[in-house]
Structure formats: C-alpha cells, structure tokens
Amino acid sequence: MEKVNFKLLNSLLKISPASLSPPYSAWFLSTVISKISRGLFHNGSWKYTKEEDCGSSNNNFSGEEKSYNFDYEEDEFIERPENFNYGINNQGVQKEKEIFNTRRNIRKPNWQNIKLKALKKNVYINTPHIENRSEEEIENYRKLYNLTLQGNNIPNPILKLSDYEFPKEVVKSFKNMGIETLTPIQAQGWPVVLKGHDFIGIGQTGSGKTLGYIVPGLVHVLNQPPLEEEDGPIGLVLAPTRELVQQIHDVSVDMFTESHLKIICLYGGCGVNIKNKQIISLRKWPHFCIATPSRLLDFLEIGATNLNRCTFVVLDEADRMLNMGFEPQIRRIVKQIRPDRQMLMWSATWPKQVQKLAHNFLLNFIQLNVGSSELYANSHIKQEIEVCEPFAKQDRFVQKLRELKSEHEKILVFAQTKVQVDFVVNLLNKKSLFAVGMHSDYIQKSREYVLKRANIPILVATDIASRGIDVSDITIVINYDFPPCIEDYVHRIGRTGRAGKTGTSLSFITSDDNMNAIKDLIKLLEKGNCEVSQSLYNLSKREKELKEMKRKFKGFDVHQYSRFRNKFK
Numbered sequence: 172m173e174k175v176n177f178k179l180l181n182s183l184l185k186i187s188p189a190s191l192s193p194p195y196s197a198w199f200l201s202t203v204i205s206k207i208s209r210g211l212f213h214n215g216s217w218k219y220t221k222e223e224d225c226g227s228s229n230n231n232f233s234g235e236e237k238s239y240n241f242d243y244e245e246d247e248f249i250e251r252p253e254n255f256n257y258g259i260n261n262q263g264v265q266k267e268k269e270i271f272n273t274r275r276n277i278r279k280p281n282w283q284n285i286k287l288k289a290l291k292k293n294v295y296i297n298t299p300h301i302e303n304r305s306e307e308e309i310e311n312y313r314k315l316y317n318l319t320l321q322g323n324n325i326p327n328p329i330l331k332l333s334d335y336e337f338p339k340e341v342v343k344s345f346k347n348m349g350i351e352t353l354t355p356i357q358a359q360g361w362p363v364v365l366k367g368h369d370f371i372g373i374g375q376t377g378s379g380k381t382l383g384y385i386v387p388g389l390v391h392v393l394n395q396p397p398l399e400e401e402d403g404p405i406g407l408v409l410a411p412t413r414e415l416v417q418q419i420h421d422v423s424v425d426m427f428t429e430s431h432l433k434i435i436c437l438y439g440g441c442g443v444n445i446k447n448k449q450i451i452s453l454r455k456w457p458h459f460c461i462a463t464p465s466r467l468l469d470f471l472e473i474g475a476t477n478l479n480r481c482t483f484v485v486l487d488e489a490d491r492m493l494n495m496g497f498e499p500q501i502r503r504i505v506k507q508i509r510p511d512r513q514m515l516m517w518s519a520t521w522p523k524q525v526q527k528l529a530h531n532f533l534l535n536f537i538q539l540n541v542g543s544s545e546l547y548a549n550s551h552i553k554q555e556i557e558v559c560e561p562f563a564k565q566d567r568f569v570q571k572l573r574e575l576k577s578e579h580e581k582i583l584v585f586a587q588t589k590v591q592v593d594f595v596v597n598l599l600n601k602k603s604l605f606a607v608g609m610h611s612d613y614i615q616k617s618r619e620y621v622l623k624r625a626n627i628p629i630l631v632a633t634d635i636a637s638r639g640i641d642v643s644d645i646t647i648v649i650n651y652d653f654p655p656c657i658e659d660y661v662h663r664i665g666r667t668g669r670a671g672k673t674g675t676s677l678s679f680i681t682s683d684d685n686m687n688a689i690k691d692l693i694k695l696l697e698k699g700n701c702e703v704s705q706s707l708y709n710l711s712k713r714e715k716e717l718k719e720m721k722r723k724f725k726g727f728d729v730h731q732y733s734r735f736r737n738k739f740k
C-alpha cells in the first residue's frame with residue numbers, strides 16, 4: 172500500500188511562487204523528485220499509515236490505515252468515511268460536508284434544568300484612594316484622553332498601578348513584563364470589567380486592549396471556585412485569526428505564569444498531530460482558553476470540551492467577529508455559555524452595522540470609547556496617499572519601495588487577494604527587492620515564521636495580518652491595494668505606530684479602487700486634520716460625476732460619452 176506524507180503534500184500543493192526563489196527552489200525540486208519516485212501523484216483516494224506520517228504512535232489510529240480528506244474550512248485533513256466516492260467535479264466533497272454537518276450538532280443546554288456552579292462576577296476591591304478621588308481630577312483625566320462613557324454605575328479610573336490592590340500574582344507579572352503605567356483604555360476599562368459589567372471597549376490600534384481584558388480575566392478566574400472534573404475553561408477569548416490567537420496566548424502566558432493557572436490556545440490549520448495535542452490540553456482542565464471560533468466549535472461538537480463553567484467571555488476584534496461570516500459561529504458558541512456570564516467586546520473600529528447586533532449578546536453594558544466615538548486612525552501614524560493611474564501603480568510602487576527600504580528596517584505591504592500577494596512578491600523579487608508573502612494558503616508554520624521570527628525586510632500580506640498583530644519593529648505600512656472598507660484601512664495602518672511609537676503609512680490609490688472607501692478615507696483624513704491632496708479630491712469628484720452620468724444616460728455607453736464630452740469641453 173502506498174504511503175503519503177500529508178504534511179509535505181500539503182506544502183507542495185500550497186507552494187507559493189515566493190518559495191521558488193533561490194534559497195527554496197533546490198529544496199522544492201528535490202522534494203518533488205523524491206515524491207514522484209515514491210508514487211505520490213496517483214489517482215483515487217489518499218491513504219497513509221498514521222504512525223509514519225503523524226510522527227506519533229500515541230494517537231488513536233496508530234498502525235491502522237484510514238482515508239483522509241482536506242477540509243477547506245478547517246484548512247487541514249479530516250477523516251473521511253470508508254467507501255467515500257469523490258464523484259465528478261468534487262460532488263463528493265459536498266456530500267462529505269453533509270455527512271459531517273449532521274454528525275456535528277450541538278444543542279442549546281436547558282439552563283433552567285442545570286445546577287450551575289457559584290459565580291463571583293464582581294471582583295473589584297474598593298480602594299479608598301480610588302473612591303476618594305475628586306470628581307474634578309477624574310473629569311480632567313477623562314477629558315485629557317478623550318474618554319467617552321455610556322452606561323450606569325461607572326467606576327472611577329485607576330490612574331496608577333499602585334492605586335489598586337491587584338492580587339500578588341498579577342503584581343509579580345506586571346514586574347516581570349515591565350509594566351509600570353496603564354494606558355487610558357486599561358485605566359478606565361479595568362475597574363469596569365472587574366466590577367462584573369458587560370463591556371464594549373473601543374480604542375485605537377496599539378493602545379493596549381489585549382491586557383485590557385487579560386488582566387481582569389485573570390483576576391476573575393482567581394476569584395472563582397476551583398475547576399472540577401469534566402469542567403471546561405472559565406475564561407474564553409475568541410479572535411478571528413490563528414496568528415492573533417497565538418499572539419494573545421503569548422501575552423496571556425506571560426501574565427498567567429505567576430498564578431500557575433493553565434491557559435491553552437486552539438486554532439486550525441495545523442495538522443492532525445497538533446489537533447490531538449489541543450484535545451489533550453483541553454482534558455487537562457485549562458482555566459483560560461484562547462480560540463478561533465471554528466476550531467472551538469469543532470471541539471464542542473466532538474465533545475472534547477464544554478462551556479458549562481465559562482463565565483468570562485471576550486470577543487477580540489469584535490466588529491470582525493460579528494461580521495464576515497463569523498456571526499453564526501459566535502451565536503452557536505454563545506448558546507453553549509450560561510446566561511449569567513460576563514461578556515466583553517474590544518476593537519479599534521465599531522461600525523454601525525455591527526453595533527445593534529452586538530447589543531443582542533450583552534446585558535446592561537458599559538461602553539468606553541477612547542479618542543472619539545467616530546471612526547478615526549491612530550494619531551501617531553503619518554498617513555501618506557499617492558494617487559496614480561492604474562497602469563502606473565506597479566512602477567511607482569517599486570520606485571517608492573526602493574526609496575523607503577533604506578529608511579525602514581521592516582516594511583509591511585498589504586495586497587487585497589492571495590493572487591495579488593503572490594504577484595507582488597514575484598514582482599519585488601524580480602526587481603531584487605527581497606520580499607516574502609503571507610496569506611491563508613501558506614502552511615501555518617511559515618505564516619508564524621515570517622510574521623514573528625524571520626528577519627524579513629519586506630512582508631507582503633493579505634488582511635490576515637491586518638488585525639491585532641503586534642510586531643514592534645514595523646515602521647511603515649504600505650497599501651499596494653486600497654482596502655474596500657475604511658475599517659480595514661484603519662486596522663492595516665495600525666500595524667505601525669503602536670504603544671505610543673510613531674509610524675508611517677503609504678497608500679496607492681487608483682480609479683480602480685472602491686470609491687465609497689475613498690470617500691470615507693477623505694472624511695477620515697479631514698477629521699484627523701491630515702492634508703488631503705487635490706488629486707484625491709479630483710479622483711473622488713470624477714467618479715461622482717461619472718456615476719451621475721451613468722444614472723442620467725442609463726443604457727448609453729458612459730465611457731464613450733465621457734470621452735466625447737472631454738473632447739468637446
């Protein structure tokens with residue numbers, strides 16, 4: 172029976188053009204040749220023996236032979252039923268999904284019939300120093316940082332770390348992590364969350380929102396009765412991408428070390444072996460869990476964990492989580508969580524479309540906006556815009572990059588699609604500007620590597636890297652393609668200018684870009700008192716006129732009319 176190394180097959184199928192550049196091409200060729208010689212490229216279903224290819228003999232399937240199939244949602248191989256038939260045009264994949272969908276069904280628990288464990292929601296300690304602060308001092312602080320608050324019974328902010336009696340484990344972690352001051356979103360957010368309120372925290376990119384929920388999350392867990400057998404995690408953080416989940420996990424581990432509480436992270440796209448490790452970690456009674464929604468749902472559906480003890484729930488990048496297809500998953504997960512939970516939502520952007528939806532999940536919440544209740548970009552970022560013709564964009568981009576390369580150590584470039592990322596990487600490598608790409612087709616290990624560990628001067632990515640990712644040495648962000656929605660622009664450029672540092676963004680804009688986003692960009696720049704070039708105004712005006720003409724001359728060839736009009740103007 173033929174044996175296939177799935178990890179390598181996966182890498183080969185998903186190989187990006189960037190990997191064909193000199194350092195990788197030799198490895199690529201040798202791998203292809205060795206795979207051909209082992210009979211990799213055969214028709215029919217893939218078979219492998221787990222012991223060899225998963226590298227572990229401790230899993231359930233050691234020694235036995237099973238068929239596996241690639242799950243595009245989970246981005247990894249999943250077990251396939253015996254006698255499974257692919258059929259023509261992947262009809263089989265569809266059928267397989269149906270089979271698995273029916274197998275995986277979780278019901279909403281009937282909370283009235285379940286005896287819930289005791290919950291201590293308000294873990295705030297009244298500290299005279301904070302309570303006795305004058306109203307004037309508090310007002311001044313809120314005005315200074317432009318804090319807008321909505322809701323009732325709002326506690327005073329914690330202005331200094333020494334003002335509040337944090338548990339000793341937390342104080343030790345602060346020392347280890349070198350945290351001496353609070354950012355405004357932490358100063359006002361922490362007491363609200365510690366009091367047990369549901370909360371929406373909106374603050375600019377890089378303003379410290381992660382610790383904004385991790386610190387009160389840790390205090391919450393420390394105040395709950397200990398976990399017992401069969402209990403799931405007490406704290407749960409949901410985030411949209413694997414990279415973000417891993418990053419939040421890293422920050423949380425630093426914070427939780429002194430308290431010896433267990434913290435785990437769950438994400439897909441990492442192969443069966445890691446999935447098994449994740450299941451094992453779930454069985455070791457973790458106190459806190461950071462997860463992507465689909466992977467957590469998967470584990471809930473196979474019964475690997477439950478959320479009966481979960482009382483502290485966080486949606487990071489909440490607007491993203493309630494949008495773009497995540498919302499049904501979030502609903503299904505939240506149904507599994509007891510109704511008297513505490514729920515928090517955090518983001519740098521809070522578009523109107525998701526606001527109403529968010530309120531469905533929260534009870535008597537307090538909302539904090541740091542900066543402004545309207546959309547705005549981090550004021551530490553210098554925003555530059557370059558308007559050009561679509562055909563001139565490539566050359567202009569390469570020219571600009573050559574100029575910027577000497578000034579900036581690490582440059583992050585955003586392109587709109589995976590194909591576009593590969594195209595830009597190829598373009599730059601051909602021009603001897605060494606660049607590496609990152610998008611969802613890259614294997615997880617290489618995604619982690621290029622983001623955090625590698626010394627790569629130019630990284631080209633899709634929006635997968637736009638939210639929450641905290642890489643300290645990115646000093647410039649370039650939008651090769653302008654995003655179709657302004658919130659994505661704010662998050663993308665927010666990868667620079669973090670934690671009070673300054674940064675620069677450069678965006679290329681052509682008439683091919685989404686004009687609604689351009690209009691929003693003009694508003695954003697005007698609100699932030701940034702200079703708006705005449706060419707940007709002209710572009711927006713020209714498109715407005717064209718739209719107007721299209722409306723008037725419906726059925727006519729508008730472009731022909733436009734040329735005609737320009738000729739005789």
Ligand SMILES: Nc1ncnc2c1ncn2[C@@H]1O[C@H](COP(=O)(O)OP(=O)(O)OP(=O)(O)O)[C@@H](O)[C@H]1O
Pocket residue numbers: 349350351352353354357374375376377378379380381382518519638639640641665669670
């Ligand atoms: N109190 C603090 N003192 C010093 N540094 C801090 C403090 N809080 C956060 N930071 C640092 O600020 C940086 C940005 O924090 P974080 O990633 O939490 O930002 P964010 O608001 O979540 O950004 P985004 O909206 O992009 O997700 C991190 O490197 C973090 O270590």
